[in-house]
Amino acid sequence: MFSPKKKICSLIGALSLAAVALPAFAAEPxxxxxxxxxxxxxxxxxxxxxxxxxxxxxxxxxxxxxxxxxxxxxxxxxxxxxxxxxxxxxxxxxxxxxxxxxxxxxxxxxxxxxxxxxxxxxxxxxxxxxxxxxxxxxxxxxxxxxxxxxxxxxxxxxxxxxxxxxxxxxxxxxxxxxxxxxxxxxxxxxxxxxxxxxxxxxxxxxxxxxxxxxxxxxxxxxxxxxxxxxxxxxxxxxxxxxxxxxxxxxxxxxxLPPEIYADNLHNFGVDITPQEMMAKALTSFAEIRNQMNITAGLIARERGLPKADYLSVMAELKKAQIPADQVMPLYTERLAQIESAVREQHIVTLPTRKAVIRLASAAENAQQPAPHMNPPRLIGNTGEYGEFVLTTGMAPDASGKSLTFDDFTHQAGTWSLTAHEARPGHELQFAKMLESGVSTARALFAFNSVNVEGWALYAEAEMQPYEPLDGQLFALQARMQRAARAFLDPMVNLGQITPERVKSFLMEDVGLSEGMATQEMQRYTFRAPGQATSYFYGYQRLMETRQAAEVALGKKFNRQAFNDFVLAQGLVPPALLRKAVMEEFVPAQAKL
Known part of the structure; x- marks a missing residue:
């Protein structure tokens, strides 16, 4: 996840800086x-x-x-x-x-x-x-x-x-x-x-x-x-x-004034109306909910749980919270398991070096409550890589109440978050972009949430089939949350729903903790109105492009080659990515 930090004036969405001495990248074309x-x-x-x-x-x-x-x-x-x-x-x-x-x-x-x-x-x-x-x-x-x-x-x-x-x-x-x-x-x-x-x-x-x-x-x-x-x-x-x-x-x-909200959506990379977004997302939400109930039923039968609906099964799975001193070892293990599946299934080319995961400080929790990726600097980079920062809660609210998260500190919840923020998601996305010699225009000035978050949600979907059933359930929950964002964010900004109802919906229908639901509601209303829609929309646009390539190539379609090609393009807008895939990737693959 990326969420713009407050800046006085900036030409692009803010990024965090991460640097480490590593082998230099290839010379630029x-x-x-x-x-x-x-x-x-x-x-x-x-x-x-x-x-x-x-x-x-x-x-x-x-x-x-x-x-x-x-x-x-x-x-x-x-x-x-x-x-x-x-x-x-x-x-x-x-x-x-x-x-x-x-x-x-x-x-x-x-x-x-x-x-x-x-x-x-x-x-x-x-x-x-x-x-x-x-x-x-x-x-x-x-x-x-x-x-x-x-x-x-x-x-x-x-x-x-x-x-x-x-x-x-x-x-x-x-x-x-x-x-x-x-x-x-x-x-x-x-x-x-x-x-x-x-x-x-x-x-x-x-x-x-x-x-x-x-x-x-x-x-x-x-x-x-x-x-x-x-x-x-x-x-x-x-x-x-x-x-x-x-x-x-x-x-x-x-x-927000309508002009401001429309401008926000545009800057985050959304090029359809809020009404179109809501229609797509509401339908997707219902379809994902059906899939979740099917998966939850399988888990309930396998484990002998008394209730088989998705909310009850998730609540049962979340009870097994991981002790604080075991969280980071578990995420390290989970990353290794995901990387093994990526290589075995030929999903995308991975580097041999290790990815970085760490817990957030109390101050980082206050500044950016949701788990996120701190990407590397994108200009003059000589071998720096990003880091996956795992947050644990929020700063106290006006009443002094502190809210913690239980969404990422249980076994089943670690799969999709690791795939999204680390590999094959954001960490790999930025590393590949730098290693491929992408221009500053594509790495920095084309940067928006649709381009970035679309890939990370796509990465979650790529890994879902190779996860255990409980991991698959929470992978579906993560996708459901992104669909919910795509209609709740416009709804609350258009006055069709209250912030309080947003929070209760996320807790009661998506299954988020109160802390996670609160930071989500804050994201839609003041932290970054419009940004939350970018995950769902970016994912849909990328899936459209992939399916078009599959139709064009038939049995010659190569998933790993496609994913490597997409990452090598940098953070280009969906329309430019579709053009590159259909005019460069498809003809080249057809000749093989």
Whole structure:
């Protein structure tokens, strides 16, 4: 799973950085080098307006720079994007290489999308910056143990700038408040963030501050204590200010303006209407539920369970929770079993190196409650790989109640999650993309949830037939959850269902824990409205492409060759992937 983190300004969805010294990847092809030179135009815009993002993506020379909140940068950023688009379009007129032309289209489209999103958000919303989450993200990414120590040293410079302790800098908390007041003075009717979001941000604050301190204490950085003490004081005061200034202005209605929600769906890669999405997903949900009852009946008969419906059988299986000290050994074992099945069944080509799985910290639980993949940097990568982060619960809510998960800490629930986040899902997806020499346009600027999550859900489906019955039941539950997302997310954002009913439906009809159902509801309403639809839609588009290839090739269709080809394309949109499969893969396979 990927869920965009809050950023002040960024051209693309945020990614986490992971780096480790490993053998360098193959030299990039000539067309990739040419395409990357074009991508540099947009990378320069990221570097200028969001240097923290840029350094995490792998752009050198920015590790000490921070976002400039000293003045409103809307006009300047829009001008720079227009200039970049004009130059990209100029280069497109003289380009003949079809792959470079495709990448130019990706770059132009991404820049245009960003201009639209910036304009819409400025039109409707006050600029609300969760400074604690922003700075925690920078600290976490920089102090990742696989980041070179030399690069980690730059963190102290950034922290001094955030705290206003560096010459020429003022505290980022003061600047964020100034930009807020400036926009409210210009337009007092701007909408505030959703109340539930603000309350959760306030509640997350202490955990994130403690998480920063823990990361710094474990690092080899010297002299961080004074600057952190200053930052802690500022962030604590800023969070109190959020209570008095932002919370009273927060929206009680979670629903976004229709233009904003439509823009969200577009940016996540969804190119059909919410109504079409809901119709497809409701039908799929019912079909999956039927399959789950069949599988649950087989398990009940095999184990002598008193009830054979899918909810009762899942509840019975979830009772056998794994002791905390056995969770990671079990996931390591599960990954080995999945990899063995992948190789035996010739599903996709796997690397020989091991994948990385680890438990999340309390701060990571607060920032990103659901299990997720921290992908590697996608620019200047010299052998870094991603990591599967297993979360265990949520930060306390407004009442102080803490919610844990029981969804992933039982035997049957480990199969699909490992296939999705590790192999043959996200971990393999990013590794293959880098090892194949994919361009920056395809690795970074074509990145959206449909492209990424479609593959990971497809990976779950590829592995389901080779799992035990209880694993298959929870594989179906995971697919049911994605179908539910694809109608619940639009429904709650269109006012057809309440957040409370979303939560109860996920618990009562999908079988999620209260913690998991709560973070799901939050995802639809304020963490990333629209993003949850991308799993179901991306999976459907990828399955359509695969079936078209099977029909065209008949007995010549080779599953492993198809899956390897798909991964080698990078994160191209579904339409471009379908074009590549039908015009390149199918003809090549037909000749064999």
């Amino acid at each position: 000539a067309w990739v080098a040419k395409s990357n030179a074009n991508a540099r135009l947009l990378l320069n815009v990221i570097a200028k307006y969001s240097p923290e993002d840029a350094s995490q993506y792998g752009i050198d020379g920015l590790d000490e720079q921070i976002v400039d909140l000293s003045h409103d940068q809307y006009a300047a950023q829009m001008k720079d994007l227009r200039t970049a688009i004009a130059e990209l379009e100029k280069r497109r007129k003289g380009e003949t290489d079809p792959k470079v032309l495709q990448d130019l289209d990706i770059l132009v489209t991404r820049a245009q999308d960003q201009m639209r999103s910036i304009t819409l958000n400025r039109k409707y919303f006050m600029p609300f910056t969760d400074a604690t989450a922003m700075i925690y993200g920078v600290v976490q990414a920089t102090l990742d143990p696989r980041i070179p120590k030399a690069r980690q040293q730059a963190l102290l410079v950034r922290l001094e700038k955030y705290a206003g302790m560096a010459k020429g800098y003022r505290p980022v908390t003061e600047l964020a408040n100034e930009r807020l007041q400036e926009r409210l003075k210009a337009n007092k009717n701007l909408l505030g963030p959703y109340k539930g979001e603000v309350e959760q941000d306030i509640n997350n604050g202490p955990a994130l501050i403690a998480g920063m301190k823990e990361l710094l204490a474990k690092s080899e950085l010297k002299g961080w204590e004074p600057v952190f003490a200053k930052l802690e004081q500022q962030l604590t005061a800023y969070n109190e200010q959020i209570k008095t200034q932002i919370l009273p202005r927060a929206r009680s209605d979670h629903r």
